[in-house]
Amino acid sequence: MITRFAPSPTGHLHIGGARTALFNWLLARGQGGQFVLRVEDTDSLRSKEEHTQAILEALTWLGLDWDGEPVIQSQRVDLHRQYIDQLLKNGQAYWCHCRPEDIEEKRQQALQTGGKPRYDGHCRELGLGPAPGAVIRFKSPPPRSVGWKDLIKGSIVVDSDELDDLVLLKSDGFPTYNLAVVVDDLTMGVTHIIRGDDHVNNTPRQILLYQAFGATPPQFAHAPMILGSDKTRLSKRHGATSVMAYRELGYLPRALNNYLARLGWSHGDQEIFSLEEMAKLFSLKHVGRAASVFNPEKLNWLNAHYLKQTPLEELGALTLPYLTAKNITPPSSEVLAKIMATVRERGKTLVELAEKAEFYFLDPPPLDPIAAQKLLTPEGKATLTELAEELTKAFPGDHQAFDQIIQALATRKMVKMGVVAQPLRLALTGKTASPGLYDIVEILGPEKTIQRIKAALAYDGQPQD
RNA sequence: GUCCCCAUCGUCUAGCCUGGUCCAGGACACCGGACUUUCACUUCGGCAACAGGGGUUCAAAUCCCCUUGGGGACGCCA
16 A cells, blocks of 8 residues: 655645544555655645745644655656657647637636536647647547546546546646656556545546556545635634644644544544554545544644643743743753643643743743732732731742641631632732742742742832833 | 535534434533642532434434535646
8 A cells, every 4th residue: 555645745734634644654654555745846836845844844743754755746747748658659648829818818708607617629620749838638438438546535437528627738838737647656556645625616527547558557546635624725814724823832743643533533422642553443435425623722622732742841941942932041951841841731822831831940930910910919018018028037848738727817817718829819929810829839949939929029009110 | 607525512423334222422612519828730520412304214423315505626827
């Protein structure tokens, strides 16, 4: 078995492409087959080397490794030409001198009169030869029905007279998509093609080409599209669509892979899969036929799940770049790991983790003005003063000791614990919501803890800094 | 317009092929309760769907047909 992913380097790797790659990868890896890459860069205008690099980088980040070197389609035009020449020789293709503008005009006319907009075969029997601006077209065989057994959608049949004489060689000397895919898949020995739904209409044309070459077509599997929340094709206006954007937003490749796989594929009620497990379990039989809506909330849930599963040291390393972006340098990976333990259940992405961890590094942290107004009253400050004294006297060595200090103070003042805890939380973090107080105190240590309390006591209601 | 594809909770889906075990199961989200010095986590519970209409059958979410709705394609883009 050989599967392939064949992106065109005209942009970044997007979510839909990533899932197509993932499905091909899963099928090959699960069956002990090969997964190869082919860069379809025959659009000389739009293809860019930088896009190729970005796509490879995205695939690597996702952990979808490929076999051998990527095949560059533009380097195989000689091969494509050979196959086209063969058709030309057999009378299965012909030169066409029609001007693009004329064809476009006919197309518009057909569309307006309610017909199918397609090439009228003007040059078909003219026996023309090469000329500047000329193209080579496929001479579609006599009407017949073309069908295949799609591994996802079941059997699909199309009447071949729905298909017109498609261009095989463009006037710039490059082969067209349909010709190049067929020649390449054929010569690369691809056995299974998983691609997006939007290629269903190309499949009968390609089957006709396989037949013209006297070859057996590979197996086709068309995966349904991924839609945005409004059920239209996923695009930028629905939010992030590029794989690399998700990396920047702090998503883990594991989470994205897991989410993308479950979008369309299922294995009973199971939701959580490692890449290895998915490969073992993956089957096209359990890929759905209907389009699915991309749901960021569920991705968040999966990402949060994997965040919680990640060892603290590793989580710290993963979060570090996001802290660096905030000009924060943690003293050590040990300290960072301790911090991670306190914030990892409070964020859904690495970006959020970095945000939640930020206060540890700000001395003192800026106080939320609304909370300060409410909590740093004379009574609040009195409480903080007493707390500072207690903590200076005997800095708690464990959670229990710390709790006793808070509890004792609350009892003495005859207030709820929150009345004591909240001003302290504000002083230490600048906010009213934070990790557990003892965890913070422990990480901050006596000096910074006292310092921050004193800074809060100095609060006078004026904007800080 | 023409052709192709699709249709179970708001969303992802199980079940459909091989009708009965489904007054339809799981997950996300949402809403309540518990836990709690905050926020979260966790946990318990709840809300919520077989698009509509015809058949076939003792029996249909499951098979067939139609309607409606949605998506895709119709390039010298891929």
